[in-house]
Amino acid sequence: MTAARILVVDDEADIRGLLKEILTEEGYDVEVAADAAQARTARAARIPDLVLLDIWMPDTDGITLLREWSATDGYDCPVVMMSGHGTVETAVEATRLGAFDFVEKPLSLTKLLRTVERSLDAGRRKRLSTRSQGAPLALPIGKGKATQALREQIHQAAPSTSPVLLIGELGSGREAYARYLHSLSTRAAKPFFMVVAAGLGAECAAALFGTEQDGRIEPGAFDQAAGGTLYLNGLEDLSMGAQKAVLGAIELQSYTRVGGRQPVPLDVRWVSSAQEDFEARAAAEPFRRDLATHLNVITLRVPPLREYAEDVPDLLRFYVDRLVDDQHLPLRRFSVAAQNRLRNYPWPGNVGELKNLVQRVLILGSGEEIRLEEIERELAVKTSVDEPLVKQDLLALPLREAREQFERAYLQQQLLLCNGKVGQLAKRVGMERTHLYRKLRALGVDFRQLGDD
Numbered sequence: 155m156t157a158a159r160i161l162v163v164d165d166e167a168d169i170r171g172l173l174k175e176i177l178t179e180e181g182y183d184v185e186v187a188a189d190a191a192q193a194r195t196a197r198a199a200r201i202p203d204l205v206l207l208d209i210w211m212p213d214t215d216g217i218t219l220l221r222e223w224s225a226t227d228g229y230d231c232p233v234v235m236m237s238g239h240g241t242v243e244t245a246v247e248a249t250r251l252g253a254f255d256f257v258e259k260p261l262s263l264t265k266l267l268r269t270v271e272r273s274l275d276a277g278r279r280k281r282l283s284t285r286s287q288g289a290p291l292a293l294p295i296g297k298g299k300a301t302q303a304l305r306e307q308i309h310q311a312a313p314s315t316s317p318v319l320l321i322g323e324l325g326s327g328r329e330a331y332a333r334y335l336h337s338l339s340t341r342a343a344k345p346f347f348m349v350v351a352a353g354l355g356a357e358c359a360a361a362l363f364g365t366e367q368d369g370r371i372e373p374g375a376f377d378q379a380a381g382g383t384l385y386l387n388g389l390e391d392l393s394m395g396a397q398k399a400v401l402g403a404i405e406l407q408s409y410t411r412v413g414g415r416q417p418v419p420l421d422v423r424w425v426s427s428a429q430e431d432f433e434a435r436a437a438a439e440p441f442r443r444d445l446a447t448h449l450n451v452i453t454l455r456v457p458p459l460r461e462y463a464e465d466v467p468d469l470l471r472f473y474v475d476r477l478v479d480d481q482h483l484p485l486r487r488f489s490v491a492a493q494n495r496l497r498n499y500p501w502p503g504n505v506g507e508l509k510n511l512v513q514r515v516l517i518l519g520s521g522e523e524i525r526l527e528e529i530e531r532e533l534a535v536k537t538s539v540d541e542p543l544v545k546q547d548l549l550a551l552p553l554r555e556a557r558e559q560f561e562r563a564y565l566q567q568q569l570l571l572c573n574g575k576v577g578q579l580a581k582r583v584g585m586e587r588t589h590l591y592r593k594l595r596a597l598g599v600d601f602r603q604l605g606d607d
Contacts, residue, residue: 322456
């Protein structure tokens with residue numbers, strides 16, 4: 155099984171060390187924090203399944219920290235309070251704020267372990283119940299610098315009503331971050347409605363504005379997102395007709411349903427997503443600059459997974475747990491070697507590709523452990539020399555082939571920067587020209603064609 159994650163918060167180093175040792179021996183994944191500041195950082199970086207929280211701490215006491223979490227945190231994991239000076243009033247207050255249980259120091263290990271098991275079971279049941287009711291997504295997974303920086307930017311942008319544009323590669327998790335932004339906004343209690351831009355053709359008025367006939371209203375996207383967030387997914391695929399319709403509604407701050415007469419106030423917070431060069435990608439139908447200006451008041455970059463590879467093990471565990479709970483797939487865990495291999499895989503399909511791989515090995519694999527050999531078989535068909543160099547899985551190749559592939563891609567890109575001129579290339583890469591000619595021929599790089607182009 156994937157180990158449950160427990161965060162121990164206590165200002166006494168001896169107790170932190172003892173609890174970490176005991177709980178680790180019991181098979182749990184344990185992280186410790188010495189004060190409230192460390193606890194906040196640890197909990198934001200990596201969602202725990204259980205928190206063991208000391209009441210008396212030097213900077214912020216446990217009750218205050220629990221009150222803070224219960225007021226602002228969308229992810230409701232069990233909290234067990236610990237204290238050597240407990241009172242009935244303190245226990246009542248902790249319970250009122252949502253603490254699952256209260257244990258006294260000195261700790262009885264038997265009672266503590268029993269409380270930990272009960273708390274984790276209760277947390278699992280609550281998460282399953284919440285998911286079945288269509289709960290919003292949890293905090294985006296990851297403790298790497300890129301992920302944390304994006305989370306902080308979203309926290310800053312969320313309270314505003316300004317339009318937000320999420321720039322990122324396909325599969326990078328743009329929708330998840332859009333939903334997270336909505337969950338932190340003042341509109342969180344209202345709808346989050348997604349429109350896929352590719353599905354809006356030139357005749358898109360009914361889909362966006364809705365229809366009205368004989369007093370009967372068929373709601374469109376603007377109606378269904380009213381008061382909440384309208385997420386426009388994939389701006390590069392937005393047709394010119396759809397661009398005009400969206401721009402008109404934004405500038406008028408109202409829309410009229412097809413067949414209707416009265417304008418309806420437009421009350422949505424715009425969140426959009428696009429690939430980095432979406433205006434160039436939309437060259438078949440040029441993207442309107444005035445619409446882009448309206449939609450990208452705040453631009454946030456969603457990094458590709460290869461830029462925060464240190465988070466891959468956490469993402470693997472997250473999707474294993476989620477797929478086991480949601481689809482009742484057999485529980486398997488990734489070996490350390492398999493995790494390390496996947497940390498070094500370039501993930502051209504980003505988080506979407508990772509989720510698909512996890513689902514595939516849970517369905518098709520066997521045994522409790524997902525071993526390196528199984529992962530290598532899965533990745534064997536992924537490598538493509540047509541991918542940009544940064545996305546190629548050179549680790550899947552023998553050393554000689556990997557070196558040749560790298561040299562070929564490197565020299566092709568450098569040659570383009572030199573406008574196909576081998577003399578300039580030789581100076582740029584620090585090679586003698588005769589040797590460079592031989593290398594280009596050996597690698598099959600047609601420098602004459604590049605020069606002509």
